[in-house]
Amino acid sequence: MTRSRGTPVEAGPSWWQAAAGLGQTTGLARPAGRGRRRGELREPSVQADKRIIELLNKVLTFELTAVNQYFLNGRMCGNWGYERLAERHRAISLEEMRDVEELIDRILFLEGLPNLQRLDHVAVGETPVEQMRLALELERAAVRNLHDGIALCLEVGDQGTREFLAGMLPEEEQHCDYWETQLSAVDAVGEANYLAQQLHA
Ligand SMILES: [Fe+2]
Numbered sequence: 001m002t003r004s005r006g007t008p009v010e011a012g013p014s015w016w017q018a019a020a021g022l023g024q025t026t027g028l029a030r031p032a033g034r035g036r037r038r039g040e041l042r043e044p045s046v047q048a049d050k051r052i053i054e055l056l057n058k059v060l061t062f063e064l065t066a067v068n069q070y071f072l073n074g075r076m077c078g079n080w081g082y083e084r085l086a087e088r089h090r091a092i093s094l095e096e097m098r099d100v101e102e103l104i105d106r107i108l109f110l111e112g113l114p115n116l117q118r119l120d121h122v123a124v125g126e127t128p129v130e131q132m133r134l135a136l137e138l139e140r141a142a143v144r145n146l147h148d149g150i151a152l153c154l155e156v157g158d159q160g161t162r163e164f165l166a167g168m169l170p171e172e173e174q175h176c177d178y179w180e181t182q183l184s185a186v187d188a189v190g191e192a193n194y195l196a197q198q199l200h201a
């Protein structure tokens with residue numbers, strides 16, 4: 001598909017566009033070796049199999065949903081007074097936003113049109129611990145989706161996109177591990193004790 005000059009890319013919600021400029025980092029180390037390069041757009045464009053564009057847009061929808069879910073979690077935790085947990089959700093939200101940015105770049109590089117109109121169901125937890133359980137489910141789904149996407153890339157023979165998706169895996173696995181560890185801590189010390197440690201960032 002060739003996009004005509006001036007075809008608008010739909011704008012996303014204003015809050016994450018604004019947040020994207022903050023350049024804040026999370027305390028979690030960003031895994032090395034992500035298979036994406038910032039300079040991709042300057043290289044000659046290549047056209048991808050239609051299924052690959054659909055796949056990348058599906059992952060984009062997933063990541064946009066994750067951005068929203070974490071951002072909402074962060075605001076809710078802040079409202080409850082759990083500043084430390086609020087900061088963690090917000091930091092991960094920004095990491096997911098960088099995934100969104102890189103997916104958009106990859107789709108444009110492949111001469112596709114990024115779809116920012118769609119959003120999956122945002123799972124809203126009514127307590128901090130429920131939010132963590134839902135975040136773990138979200139991250140496990142992210143890992144599954146990437147594995148499925150990598151399998152499709154192998155089937156289609158798109159090694160570049162396979163490498164790109166494989167580069168996303170370590171961070172999503174790290175997010176899974178983070179929430180598994182937090183939920184284990186809740187089990188070990190009890191919910192009240194755990195939450196008492198979340199009052200201050
Ligand atoms: Fe992500």
Ligand SMILES: [Fe+2]
Nearest residue numbers: 139142172175
């Ligand atoms: Fe994630």
